Amino acid sequence: MSKRYIVTSALPYANGALHLGHLAGAYLPADIYVRYLRLLGKDVVWVCGSDEHGAAITIRAKKEGISPQEIIDKYHGLNKQTFQQLGISFDIYHRTSAPIHHETAQDFFTTLYNKGGEFEEREQEQYYDEDYDQFLADRYITGTCPKCGHGAAFGDQCENCGSDLSPTELIDPKSTLSGKAPTLRKTTHWYFKLDKHEDWLRDWIDKGILDGKTHHDPKAWKRHVVGQCLSWLDGGLQPRAITRDLDWGIPVPVENAEGKVLYVWFDAPIGYISATREWAKQNGKNWEDYWKSEDSELIHFIGKDNIVFHCIVFPAMLKAYGGYNLPVNVPANQFLNFEGEKFSKSRGWGLEQHQYLEEFKDFPNKEDALRYALTRNMPENRDADFKWDEFVDFHDKELADNLGNFVNRVIVLSNKYFEGTVPTPNTDTYSILAPALEIVDRIVQDLDRFSFRTAAQGVMELSAWGNAYLQDAAPWALYKANPEDPAIRDIMFTGLQVVALLSLLTAPFIPFTSPKLRRLAGLPELENGDLQKALEQLANKEPLLPAGHKIGQPELLFAKIHDRKDDSRLQIVNRQKEKLEAIEAADQAQEREPIKPNIEFDDFTKLDLRTGTILAAEKMPKANKLLKLTVDIGSEKRTVVSGIAKFFKPEDLPGQTVVLVANLAPRKLRGVESQGMVLMAENQEGELAFVHPQDGFGNGWIVR
Known part of the structure; x- marks a missing residue:
């Protein structure tokens, strides 16, 4: 293992409270690993903090009708406090609004800018809100995803696909x-x-070669x-805009x-670097020993939605700057759901960290x-x-009944x-402990490879x-028969x-709990x-608790x-279950989507709806949500790309009757031209x- 470690956890946005899914994704696994490294006597620094821009x-x-500064102060304080209460042991929990971070980020931009060849300046058209008289950042724009048809995609990412x-x-x-629909205006940005x-x-x-x-x-x-990384690389990397037209953030340091x-x-x-710089300043250390020395390792703990940024974008930035270590591992966790569904703040579904502590x-x-x-x-691999x-079972059956x-x-x-004194054993107890020590070896190996669930x-x-050993040995039975039986000393x-x-x-x-165990063991x-x-000590067959x-x-x-x-x-727990049931009941009782505004009959007649049958279906490459369908509409066969892969297996679809919007303008999805739309109902x-029409109705007939 290395001499030094710099461990990072994804910087959470300071725009809301963190829920249990966040904790399980990037913070609890890192805390387990860092505590383990410290117990091994390693020189480790764990940095995190609030992401306060964007x-x-x-x-x-x-x-909320308040200033951005009030927002970041509110949620930085809340999240920092709940992390501390849950024993998340950062060496520093920093802020990207801090002057040292502005200085570090601007230095990064300036260094890459002055090197030449890392940035390009582009004039482009960007969406602009006429009513608010400002350019719109990606997250200020929503619309329909062109790849899966989700109606609430953001300008930078579709959270559905x-x-x-x-x-x-x-x-x-x-x-x-x-x-309102934005307009396009010209602006200039820098691209990495x-x-x-x-x-x-x-x-x-792919090969671990650098x-x-x-x-x-x-x-x-x-x-x-x-x-995920190779999928991105296979699709071909493109320059990425690294500036935005906003009034909140770190000013671009050029003319x-x-x-x-x-x-x-x-x-x-x-922010990982600026946090380390601040920690080093407070502790009389050299931050570069952790980020730039050959005997230091960088490890990022994140959720799967941040993989590309930590495995492709940030490493490229570090190497372009020069002199920085790249991560030796990025053990990203997948997502944690709550009672079978995704955490959803808008629906009130789930539980935030501070709510749990209060409850x-x-x-x-x-x-x-x-x-x-x-x-x-823990969602380590799925x-x-x-x-x-x-x-309840994990606590009562494993922590209470077992441990x-x-x-x-x-x-x-x-x-x-x-009388509370470790007895002198009668025989060599090391052989008795051998199976237990094998378990210890496995625990250490699992911790080394980030398998915390198994550990x-x-x-x-x-x-x-x-x-089991205590039950089988039954010292109470031996003591009852003969309090001086030497086997009792071995057992205890x-x-x-x-x-x-x-x-x-x-x-x-x-x-x-560990400190309580330490006290019990003296x-x-x-x-x-x-x-x-x-x-x-164990390797040398020395007891951890000596006789006496x-x-x-x-x-x-x-x-x-x-x-x-x-039962208090x-x-x-029951109150929490009742809340979940109330949320589910409210969802069940939700009114259906309101009827859209009236249209004229002539508007409806413009649609050409035809009956059809799916002849073939297959998955679209590199698109988890999309299926490519071949639909027979009587006079011809159409190729249709449909975002239904979550609900239907390709092999189950041939023979399925459908209604197709036959005169919808074709458009390309993932390189395949879709020649219509299959109608679906959604609950x-x-x-x-x-x-679909009733079976045997035939293909190509008009739906009126």
């Missing part, structure tokens, strides 16, 4: 300010020539990370750039209960789902049999091994070594390097949520169903 901030400010867009690609664009970096990026991502040398093991990267700021996706990742304010284990449940269901029933029960029995019996299961496996000595191990290995996952608070020392060591008195570790004697904690869940 259109998202100004949009939120307009909605994930496609990267430019505002002029949108169908029927509208300004989010006035609600991302395309010139395509070849080395491919070698670096400048002719092995940089990292690409097999150690998650498959969905590499796959003739009045009213222009750095694009937030150029500015934000540089469970009187529950003594609230922080670790949440951390553990999220870890056990989307996962947070469910209240599982939350808590084992530790309590060992401490209680050791105090009863040996947490390993901790429970270690505790379960201790429970072994159990106490496992308790000591658990006090170390639980620290990355449940850091509020050990001091953890310090950097303690796990490494323990692993060396004094342990603590028993105490309750986990108060159950589902407690028959006290279960009531908290409140967003599920689609075909509108």
